[in-house]
Amino acid sequence: MDALKIVAIGGGTGLSTLLHGLKRYARSPREVEITAIVTVTDDGGSSGRLRRELNILPPGDIRNCMVALSEDEALLSQLFQYRFARGRGLKGHSFGNLFLTALTNLTGDFAQAVKVSSEILASLGRIYPSTAENVTLEAELESGGIVRGETRISRSRSPIRRIRLSPRVCKPLPETLQAIAQADLITFGPGSLFTSLIPNLLVQGIPEAIRRSRALKAFYVNLMWQPGETMGFRASDHVAAINRHVKQPLIDVAIVNTRTISVRQRRKYAAEHAHSVVNDVDLLERMGLEVVTADLLGEGDIVRHDPRVAAEVAVALARRGRAGRQKVHILGELH
Secondary structure, three states: OOOEEEEEEEOHHHHHHHHHHHHHHOOOOOOEEEEEEEOOOOOOHHHHHHHHHHOOOOOHHHHHHHHHOEOOOOHHHHHHHOEOOOOOOOOOOEHHHHHHHHHHHHHOOHHHHHHHHHHHOOEOOEEEEOOOOOOEEEEEEOOOOEEEOHHHHHHOOOOEEEEEEEOOOOOOOHHHHHHHHHOOEEEEOOOOHHHHHHHHHOOOOHHHHHHHOOOEEEEEOOOEOOOOOOOOOOHHHHHHHHHHHHOOOOOOEEEEEOOOOOHHHHHOOHHHOOOEOOOOHHHHHHOOOEEEEEOOEOOOOOOOEOHHHHHHHHHHHHHHHHHHHHHHHHHHHHO
16 A cells, blocks of 8 residues: 655644644655645744845745654754854754755755755755745735734734735646645644734635645644734634635644643743634534644644654544545546
8 A cells, every 4th residue: 555645744843843743654665655835934043044135935844844853863953953143144043954955956956955965964844935036925904004024923903804925926836736646635734823824825826736636634723822823813714714825725634733732831922912812613524624622732842743643643644535436436437
């Protein structure tokens, strides 16, 4: 039996958390073939400085995904995550970002630099930027204002009405579209809704490819409100925002957490008045989604998805997606 094909779409910490969990299924004997499609709109920190100074795509989110999928999480991964604490021009940069930048200049192509870096790290999956074009994120706020740049959008206190990419027309890599077409499962999130997830769906051709794909499409609902992005959002509001940006329903399954967030964990978010996302299951089901529940909350003070449980859910859904694709194929042959 061929390995199950999972395409994970997102960015930031959420995507790398899921990839870290999926990695154990990608080892020999390989049960899962992983493809990550990663947003490239980051303009803060080390990635932002490299974008401004060298006009390259931001490497930070992709670096985190490479490390999450690395076979060797010891020295090489630590090296790629190493951040310089001092040094004129070096302070704040991570070694992995500089490595990707150097390889981009050597190969002349960011996507090729990611491929070579993944080989060096022995990453157990493929990683593609959602587009090879140097795009900027823009947000139209409920107040009527326009904010440019991911960092400024995340700091905004006015609710976001809509986001868009500049330039408006940007294309994905052909390999991305091929992976989507062949997928058994396509996952969205977890992660920042407006700055990590939706930007991938604004790349020309990606939402259309997802709609055409026979894969099961599943969304990991975030655990907490995110200041500057999703304050007051219920689970259904996340789904509605995705549908609004791609202009029609895209998701089959919503994956929600059943475990109560502890008082100790909530205390970390009290200063920002951030609360846990309400999982309004009835409304999700009325929107036409199947709701899958699981104890998704990870350990520790910071509220994060548990990589092991998130991956278990993904693999189970991928098996269902594979069965559905095979059934459609057989019906097609009968006709």
